[in-house]
Amino acid sequence: MTKKIIKIDRDLCKGCGICIEYCPKDVLVGSDDLNRYDNHFPEVLCAQRCILCRRCELYCPDFAIEVEG
Numbered sequence: 001m002t003k004k005i006i007k008i009d010r011d012l013c014k015g016c017g018i019c020i021e022y023c024p025k026d027v028l029v030g031s032d033d034l035n036r037y038d039n040h041f042p043e044v045l046c047a048q049r050c051i052l053c054r055r056c057e058l059y060c061p062d063f064a065i066e067v068e069g
């Protein structure tokens with residue numbers, strides 16, 4: 001089975017939450033931590049639930065997410 005990898009470049013993130021909102025499987029959650037621009041970036045809660053739809057990657061306005069798998 002191919003490994004699912006959700007790469008998040010935390011410092012590109014502006015904390016809009018779109019990726020979290022539009023993920024159909026609740027894979028992502030907002031981090032308690034802040035990036036260098038004081039934005040709450042997303043974290044992967046459960047990669048196993050990911051169906052590789054790539055909505056997070058496509059909808060992120062700042063190209064902060066890349067999905068491989």
Ligand code: SF4
Pocket residue numbers: 006022023024025026027028049050051052053054055056057067
């Ligand atoms: S690829 Fe789809 S299921 Fe996987 S984290 Fe992104 S939005 Fe969620």
Ligand code: SF4
Pocket residue numbers: 012013014015016017018019020040041042059060061062063064065
């Ligand atoms: S959609 Fe992009 S900019 Fe918005 S919270 Fe997610 S990673 Fe950050």
